[in-house]
Amino acid sequence: MSQTTAPAITLRGASKKFATRDGSAFTAITDVDLTVAAGEFVTVVGPTGCGKSTTLSLVSGLEPATSGTVQVHGAPVTGIPDGVGYMFQSDAVLPWKNVLDNVALGLRYRKVPTSEARERARDWIARVGLAGFEDRYPHQLSGGMRKRVAMAQTLITEPSLLLLDEPFGALDVQTRELMQDELLRLWSGTGAAVVFVTHDLTEAISLADRVVVMTAGPATVKDVVTVDLPRPRRVEEIRLTPEFTELYRRVWDSLREEVEITRARGASRVA
């Protein structure tokens, strides 16, 4: 019961320091407070290098927090939590496996028998629009198709929490828009919470229930902007509405200052 009612993520005063070569500590994120409700779609924007991926790595259990609280579904994160799916900019599609076996991989890692894994993989391949491509190898696919394989590979495990770190960052603009619509379609009705890191404000607003704006590094939460645009959404349509433009202005007003701080630091380093 607590699985469904507890927030998907609770971060309270979460900080992360990394040891540096000279023995001192580098603070990557500091005092991050964030709650993501079950089923909520949250996007995270912030200046380059501010600590967005580090924040995700605390939630995924890949890195322990130095201080503060990190909970997933109400339980403290002590390792990789159950029910978490990931997607990164560089996809985890294996070049030596065909589409069917790549998609089945998510289940094979969870010890699902091969025949059942393949059967469920066929269903997911169809859902992501790749029916007929089961026997193809990744090098025979376009970037967008490979991304569909990666999506099926992640979603086949029916995660209750999806952590997505610039998953469409390497795609061309048109393919990226298509994949955003695909993601919304596949996510709707799953009840999964999503945390989606992106540099693209248009993407952040189009997808989200809330946009989290992070400060220049070490990152902390600066602002949270609620996106009250109706769902279901078609991203290329909602982007043209005045409500969207107003949201874009609000998020950018908040982010611009942090981007300028980050740029000034970069400029002082090379001066």
Ligand SMILES: Nc1ncnc2c1ncn2[C@@H]1O[C@H](COP(=O)(O)OP(=O)(O)OP(=O)(O)O)[C@@H](O)[C@H]1O
């Ligand atoms: N394992 C690590 N050891 C030392 N420093 C690290 C480690 N991981 C990240 N960092 C540093 O922490 C800071 C935040 O990195 P992080 O990757 O979280 O930022 P980001 O906001 O996701 O970056 P980008 O916008 O470029 O994707 C950076 O200065 C990075 O060099």
